Amino acid sequence: MSEAPPLRALIVDYGGVLTSSLPAAMAAWCAADGIDPAAFGAVMREWLTPGAERNPVHDLETGALPGADFERRLAATLATRAGVDVPAVGLLTRMFAAFTEEPGMFDALRRARRHGLRTALLSNSWANEYPRATWDGVFDVEVISGQVGLRKPDPAIYLLCAERLGVAPHECVFVDDLRPNVRGAVAVGMVGVLHEDAATTTGELAALFGWPAA
Numbered sequence: 001m002s003e004a005p006p007l008r009a010l011i012v013d014y015g016g017v018l019t020s021s022l023p024a025a026m027a028a029w030c031a032a033d034g035i036d037p038a039a040f041g042a043v044m045r046e047w048l049t050p051g052a053e054r055n056p057v058h059d060l061e062t063g064a065l066p067g068a069d070f071e072r073r074l075a076a077t078l079a080t081r082a083g084v085d086v087p088a089v090g091l092l093t094r095m096f097a098a099f100t101e102e103p104g105m106f107d108a109l110r111r112a113r114r115h116g117l118r119t120a121l122l123s124n125s126w127a128n129e130y131p132r133a134t135w136d137g138v139f140d141v142e143v144i145s146g147q148v149g150l151r152k153p154d155p156a157i158y159l160l161c162a163e164r165l166g167v168a169p170h171e172c173v174f175v176d177d178l179r180p181n182v183r184g185a186v187a188v189g190m191v192g193v194l195h196e197d198a199a200t201t202t203g204e205l206a207a208l209f210g211w212p213a214a
């Protein structure tokens with residue numbers, strides 16, 4: 001029986017993996033802006049319905065829809081369908097304002113680099129700025145959906161990330177908090193890890209990479 005090929009790279013998502021959870025951030029934003037979470041959820045489900053001719057979320061993530069235009073569209077939709085007057089300017093900044101960084105996951109990335117692994121960020125961006133000031137020496141490669149015109153779980157974005165890392169897809173471990181994105185990585189040959197919390201994920205990474213106990 002042949003041995004499994006060596007794993008040479010760790011690829012991670014941003015929101016909900018390197019940060020506190022996305023649902024918690026959305027709940028905090030809804031409370032701050034006076035939005036019924038159910039109303040916001042209904043808008044997202046409508047926009048994300050499979051087969052929709054144009055999808056504002058996907059257009060935002062691929063850079064086809066500027067962030068300011070998305071803010072105006074979402075604010076208007078919430079006002080019309082949920083009866084909530086939400087200021088459009090700065091909406092996306094407020095939406096993710098409650099994110100806090102997850103130190104355990106950054107420790108895992110630094111550990112990966114100490115063990116000679118390549119590291120990458122693979123993120124579906126909502127026109128947001130990333131706090132790169134704290135990322136010194138963490139990533140070899142950053143692949144941001146809005147900059148490359150692709151989004152997870154499109155197979156092409158995983159393949160692009162692996163190519164930029166200089167490794168084959170089957171040599172990569174990919175971590176994301178959204179199941180469809182993990183499935184997309186697995187479909188191109190990567191090892192997928194569904195993130196729930198830092199302790200569980202870092203334990204799974206240690207097992208996959210053969211690291212000694214921390």
